[in-house]
Amino acid sequence: MLSRLHSGSVRAKLVAMALATTFAALLTTSISMLVYDLTTFQQNWIDDLTTQAEIVATVSAPAVGFNDPAAARQNLALLRVRPQIQQGAIYAANGAIFAAYAEAGADVPPLPARPGPPGPAVEGGRMVVYHPIMENGERVGTVYLSARYRLMERLVSYATILGVVTMASLLLAAVVATRLQQSITRPLRAVTEVARAVMQRRDFSLRVEHHHDELHGASYPEGGKGARHSGEIGTLVDAFNDMLAEIGRRANALQEANLTLEREMAVRQGAERALLLADRRKDEFLATLAHELRNPLAPLRTGLDIMRLNGGDPAASLRARGVMERQLKQMVRLVDDLLDVSRINTGKLTIRRENLELHAVVANALEIARPFIDAQGHDLAVHLPPGPVHLLGDTTRLAQVLSNLLNNAARYTPHGGHIVLSADVGAEGRLHICVADDGIGIAPGMLADIFEMFVQADASLERSSQGLGVGLSLARRLVELHDGTLEAASEGQGKGSTFTVTLPVLAEVPQAAERPAPGLAGDRHYRILLVDDNEDFVNAIGGLLRTLGHTVHVCHDGPQALAAAEGFAPDFAFLDIGLPGLNGYDLARALRAVPALGRTMMIAVTGWGQQKDRDLAFEAGFEEHLVKPVSVEQILAILAGHREGVAIADR
Template identity: 40%
Template structure:
């Protein structure tokens, strides 16, 4: 059949296109069929490619849309997160201010009640009432501390002092904190710390606080005579502490919320003390600030609870000796004291107490008067509030220290700000010591009687 041989299938060579009508006329029917089949196949391939392109275009559109939605969602989430963060910060700030303000009236109440014990001939009935006032003031002041602390910890505004610490000693200290309450309820507290020292890096006071909070809960939510155990060990290169009890347990619906601020389980008879619902949030924040984690487990109601804290082991591995507790006050008589305090009740009660201890006290109720008095007389000790009308405590001490020739007494700042927040500022401004309101009277008397003041008086005298 000459050169126009019939092509074999679709893959065969394409039929030569007829050059002119004459040549076309020469194509026989089978050749035409083959050419047609090829054309049909080409059209079909193009159609399929077109359909695929449409599908692809559709998919691209869907992807683009999904991407846009994702973008919008993530922007929404970021805005919501920022809003929530702002609300939480504002709430924390409000609580911190509230706690700070509530400390002020507490100071004179506490001092007035201390005065009752120091006044000769106080009737025994009054002394009983004094004990109640003192106890309640301590309770209130502890609640305020917790509130302030929780607010600060949750917003990360807390500075840690890092040291290598022996975990066993930390747990023993935490156990001391709850010992009173545990014995009162005839519970058995077992401490298992092993013999090999486990060392972690961290802030001693904060870690003790975290473990004490877990132990307080274990005691609080366990019946009288119940069992509490705290154990430390090393597991997978980490320090692991478990606090377990055989008490009330935690219901599954409460479990997911227990580490959030201001949440607590249902009130019941196993909850003899009301709390703020901050203890576990404080635990979680402290542990996480130390690079660790805390988890809770319970078999459900009435089947006990177990809290597990993991902390990284110390790289330094050197246990620090816990600082020695301050020695008992050794009151020495007759310091000459300037007291600058704008709360008249607080000033009156504190000056009464100081005079009762044999000191002479001059009072000022505002900053400028306090500064003028400090210029005019040689005081051994200055006790100065921070928030003062006219001139605050920081400026008062700065001005006094900045004045050539002025006599500088041993300066103690007193304020409602927590130790962590208030102390660095007070020391930076020029105070020698810092006390948080309500003042621990014994700590103040110890300071006034301390060698630091004696040396200052000798040097000047």
């Protein structure tokens, strides 16, 4: 109780003090009265029972003297008018029982065989008394009486009364103390509440104000005018308010200084961290990029040397061309990944949504990834649903996702491993595509970071895998653009890994209009204008197109192309953007202004592949946009898809 009293409020302490004082006084009084009552009660019982024994002894003396037990029993029988006396007896001079009495139905112990010493005694919750019977100064017998001694009943009854009186007194004292202590505790409680609010909210504008001639907790904005108080407690409240005002002014000044310092430190630290991180990432990226670009450049140079030194060996030249084609595709893939990274960082990576079928997407992905998988000696198993599964998305991008996952599995699986590509449609109506391998696996700590840009599962110098560490990041972003998810799972290093792509499935498949498949334009010959300042590239493409029967005119700058275009009247114009003298955008606008070139299809060929570059090309009048390096298959596909151009044979 003392610990609670020390930790409680002033109000509670005052009330507790008043109640404790009252309770102590009541308890002392109650104990004193109880002791006095019990002592008086016991003495009254002794006096009453002794008097009864004396009366019985007086009236029974003749019966004992004349040896008349019947008269003695009659005298004892008169005790029935006193129900408290349960048992009685008269003993003869020799100590034998002369007459006896017991209350009807009472549970009484046997009578003592011999009388005890004269006087009262308490035995087993009963009060007994022995009194001598005197006749002519001679003791002729003894009277024995036994009565109920209800001391405990008296104690409980009296204690109950005292308890009720004590509780009522304490309740009344609590009410009176509560009313009296308010004049003291109310202003103190107001100060306490304001102090607690200031500590919790750090708001030094709070104040204790005067209201209805009594203080209570309240607050008003700093600078408000509160009444000055009289008395000791009023002086305490005024001093407390003045202290809060001064602390508030100093705290505001200190807080403003700290905020200014924190902002300056945060800006400096953020700039320092950004510079360090950017520098480290730049070094890591440049080192990785240099390494990955040197890998295909070495076989390309070796292939050129083979073709130069062994030009007379067709088989060696054919093998060299195969190696060069594969390495060139690797370089193109690296450049495409870098362009996609740029689009992701600028938020301009978009997809074309159209109805597509799962088997076609998987076939495109396998066409891209199978050569690398076969070169690694892996066993590839494909398990697809037997029926068609229709999706809404970009065929090229989804094939890129699956080919990235397959290449990733092949890259991080030792030679002769096993790769499984499986797909099924779940009960929730979503497609699950899994690419699983038994390769090096992923450490548990890497699962959360494996999809970050430039992060690779095997970053050691001894790794045999290639890549910039952007494939998985690109794959996840492309899947998310299709409203799907890409997740990785692995039991640990050396236990393989599983990548799961989840995509929504089309519930209703729209009927697509049938379009004839484009050919290779082998049956039609066109007039083609090639404009590029890279002479090796444009001359090589021009010579290849001439071998296919097309009429080709090559220019290496913008003014030369503009001067030759009207007289040449090309069906197709492949224009580089970064041309000397006149850039590709201005050249396209100028060509569109020539009436004779109204049916010319213009295609932009550039190393810039962001969406803004495509938009600029279309605004300038281009109808297609190709990103370097451009393959002859892309040019032939554009020629094959053209149905409105005029062939040379028709002119």
